[in-house]
Structure formats: structure tokens, C-alpha cells
Amino acid sequence: MFHTASDADIKAGEVSDVYFQRTVEILQARGDRKRVKAEIYLKSLPEDWHWGVLAGIEEAAALLDGVPVDVRAMDEGTVFAPYQPVLTLEGVYVDWAQYETALLGLLCQASGIASNAFVGGCDGVAVTKSAELIDADPTGTIPHSLVLMVGDTVEALKAFHEVIEPKVRRVALIDTLQDEKFEAIRVAEALGKDLFAVRLDTPSSRRGDLYRIVEEVRWELNLRGFEHVKIVASGGIDEYEILRLNPVVDSYGVGTSIANAPVLNFALDIMEIEGRPMAKRGKWSGAKDVLRRRGTLETVVQPAGTPAPAGGPWDALLKPLVTRGRVARDLPPPRTIRDFVLDQLAGVPLDTIRRQGLRRDF
Known part of the structure; x- marks a missing residue:
């Protein structure tokens, strides 16, 4: 009940x-x-x-x-x-x-x-039933659990790419096991033009200055010709953090600040x-x-x-x-x-x- x-x-x-x-x-x-x-x-x-x-x-x-x-x-x-x-x-x-x-x-x-x-600036929802109620397709990326179950970020992304229908954008979660910068480079080189974005969900205990981390990731991606790859930030994001990160982040995953x-x-x-x-x-x-x-x-x-x-x-x-x-x-x-x-x-x-x-x- x-x-x-x-x-x-x-x-x-x-x-x-x-x-x-x-x-x-x-x-x-x-x-x-x-x-x-x-x-x-x-x-x-x-x-x-x-x-x-x-x-x-x-x-x-x-x-x-x-x-x-x-x-x-x-x-x-x-x-x-x-x-x-x-x-x-x-x-x-x-x-x-x-x-x-x-x-x-x-x-x-x-x-x-x-x-x-x-x-x-909410553009979509991740929950299947919520999307059904607003007549939209649910949006989402890759959870940490998939990376942990597969054992490697790139391999998890490849599995996603092989199994999930092409209309779903490929967004790689890059903070599960390794440094965000190096994981961003690895997934970009693995998927190339098929990679839509990378997502940083770095916990506050390891975050430091998220703005600077994102700047670093953006620099390294651009340097290697991956300007098309967008950056998504999530985890404890609210409207104030969005205003601060807007110069370097393209999209946000927000849950608690909306639901609560x-x-x-x-x-x-x-x-x-x-x-x-x-x-x-x-x-x-x-x-x-x-x-x-x-x-x-x-x-x-x-x-x-x-x-x-x-x-x-x-x-x-x-x-x-x-x-x-x-x-x-x-x-x-x-x-x-x-x-x-x-x-x-x-x-x-x-x-x-x-x-x-x-x-x-x-």
C-alpha cells in the first residue's frame, strides 16, 4: 500500500x-x-x-x-x-x-x-511516467550503476551505444571511477561524432571548484577537436548554481531542487x-x-x-x-x-x- x-x-x-x-x-x-x-x-x-x-x-x-x-x-x-x-x-x-x-x-x-x-529552464523529465503525463519522451544519460556493473566508463558507454536506439542521445557519465578530464578524453575518442555530451555528477566531497573542473574538461575536448561535445552538470544543482555555471555548462540535470x-x-x-x-x-x-x-x-x-x-x-x-x-x-x-x-x-x-x-x- x-x-x-x-x-x-x-x-x-x-x-x-x-x-x-x-x-x-x-x-x-x-x-x-x-x-x-x-x-x-x-x-x-x-x-x-x-x-x-x-x-x-x-x-x-x-x-x-x-x-x-x-x-x-x-x-x-x-x-x-x-x-x-x-x-x-x-x-x-x-x-x-x-x-x-x-x-x-x-x-x-x-x-x-x-x-x-x-x-x-527545465526542458524535459527523466521519469517514464512523468514524460507520459506531459506527452514527451523521457530524457536521461547513464547512471553510475551501469559504469560500476560493467567496470569501465568507456565499455559502459559502448554497451549503451550498441543496445539503446540511435534516437537517444549518447551522454557519457565521466566521474564514476577516474579523473573527469581523462575520462572525457577517453569517451570522446571512443565514440567520436556520436558522442553528444559528457556529464559531471561529481560529489561535493571530491568536487573542488566545479566551474574550474568544467573549464578544464572543455579545454581538453576542444584541443582534440571535440568542440561538438556538450557538457552537462548534475548533482546538487539549483537555480543559483545554474547562474554561476552558465558560462561553461550547456545543460543541467536537476532533481532535488525541483522535487523539494x-x-x-x-x-x-x-x-x-x-x-x-x-x-x-x-x-x-x-x-x-x-x-x-x-x-x-x-x-x-x-x-x-x-x-x-x-x-x-x-x-x-x-x-x-x-x-x-x-x-x-x-x-x-x-x-x-x-x-x-x-x-x-x-x-x-x-x-x-x-x-x-x-x-x-x-
Whole structure:
């Protein structure tokens, strides 16, 4: 048995915090069927992040499909900043209250991972099932275990070359048994033009300055006419190390920094009850619209239904997702979402996007 909730458990509200279940029980006993409007947003981002990438909208739609509620949400892959509502709900509170825990969990984890993946420029995945879900071919190189089982780096690469279909790029792992420089030369001479790249996964205990090691490997390969061979770095790589290594490294293998990315701390708060603005202390009550100046990341949050600021055109970021309990729009495939994210970030240095535009602390 895997210790994860089933789809049926989640749809049944079984992953709700118990105080939501008790709240629903109390309100039902009182005959309370008041309609509310609520919104999901965050006050801050992890570490020194200045923006996030919204993810989990497809799962949120699946969760709320069949629940008598109206939902507006930003598109999957929208770049957003703190204090910008990313999803709103309207309906009888007791009809959807038990889904708050699951809804936040889906958005928090997915958005944290998506933000870190796109900060690093993620181009593919290595896990077979993950690739299937995004309609892509899995990518990968050679593990240390293959080199150890064969007993030699070059022989392991030759075995890979003989057995694995030609469309898979030949990338040699060069740090298992010997010095990276000499292993790089050996595998390049063995495969020649068929060698696509060499990968350094050197553990920190033996690494020294990885930048200098890669420079040395690059020099020796170029000196011998192997300029076509690219260099891949992996092992403890995060977005900060990528920025440092970019001048000498062509590609990166990143696992932990994406899978264990900081969770984005979304919160869900009631903003209106029966059409009357009502929120807890520290929140700005009332329903809101989120507008973005077309072609920019300049964003304004304002009371719902008020005219857009001058200087448009402005696009509404919150769009119908679920209407009267039914999913209201088609959701794009992962590759389309990725293109959308990269289009938003085009021409903007990854470390300089600030919380732009008109900001209000709701």
C-alpha cells in the first residue's frame, strides 16, 4: 500500500482538516446556507523569489467539478506576485468548505515545483511516467550503476551505444571511477561524432571548484577537436548554481531542487458573505478583479466591477474555471502551458522580475 490519498478520498473531502468538517456540521445544524465569496492568494514568496508560476489549476478544476460552486482562476502557468488573487470561489459555504485543504495543497505544491522548474529552464523529465503525463519522451544519460556493473566508463558507454536506439542521445557519465578530464578524453575518442555530451555528477566531497573542473574538461575536448561535445552538470544543482555555471555548462540535470522546491504558502479567505464585504482582520474585504497590462507583467488588483485604469489595454487574469459545478473551459496541454510561461518571461532576466505595477496589500 502507498501512503497517499486516492482520487475518491480527495473528491469525498476525506483529506479535509477536521475543523472544516466540524464547521460544516455546525452550520448545517443551524440551517446556515449563506453564500460567500472567497479568494486564494499569498502574502510572500519563498527565499528571494520575486514571482511565482501558477500550477495546479487543472487539478483544482477536477477537484471542484461537480461541486455547486462558481470558480474564477488565472490560467495555468500565469506568472504572479504576492497579493494577487489567483483563484476565487463563490457559492454556499457548506457546499465547498471541506475542499479547502485539498485545494490549497494542490496549488501550493504544484506552484512551488513549477516556479523552481521554470527558474532553472527545465526542458524535459527523466521519469517514464512523468514524460507520459506531459506527452514527451523521457530524457536521461547513464547512471553510475551501469559504469560500476560493467567496470569501465568507456565499455559502459559502448554497451549503451550498441543496445539503446540511435534516437537517444549518447551522454557519457565521466566521474564514476577516474579523473573527469581523462575520462572525457577517453569517451570522446571512443565514440567520436556520436558522442553528444559528457556529464559531471561529481560529489561535493571530491568536487573542488566545479566551474574550474568544467573549464578544464572543455579545454581538453576542444584541443582534440571535440568542440561538438556538450557538457552537462548534475548533482546538487539549483537555480543559483545554474547562474554561476552558465558560462561553461550547456545543460543541467536537476532533481532535488525541483522535487523539494519550497511550497508556495497560499491561503484561502472569505471576502464577502451574502453580498456584503466581510473578511478577517488584516484582509481587505470584497470581491476583486486582477488586471494585467497587455504585453507586460504590470498587474493591478482592484474591487470587482470597477473600471480598468487608464493606459490599457488591460486583460482580466481571473477567468471562469468552474460554473455551477461544471468545468467551464478547456485546459491546455503541458507544452502549451510551458510556451505560455516562457513567453511571459521573454527578455526578462530571471533574477530581476520585481513585484511590478500597482500593488495593494489585501
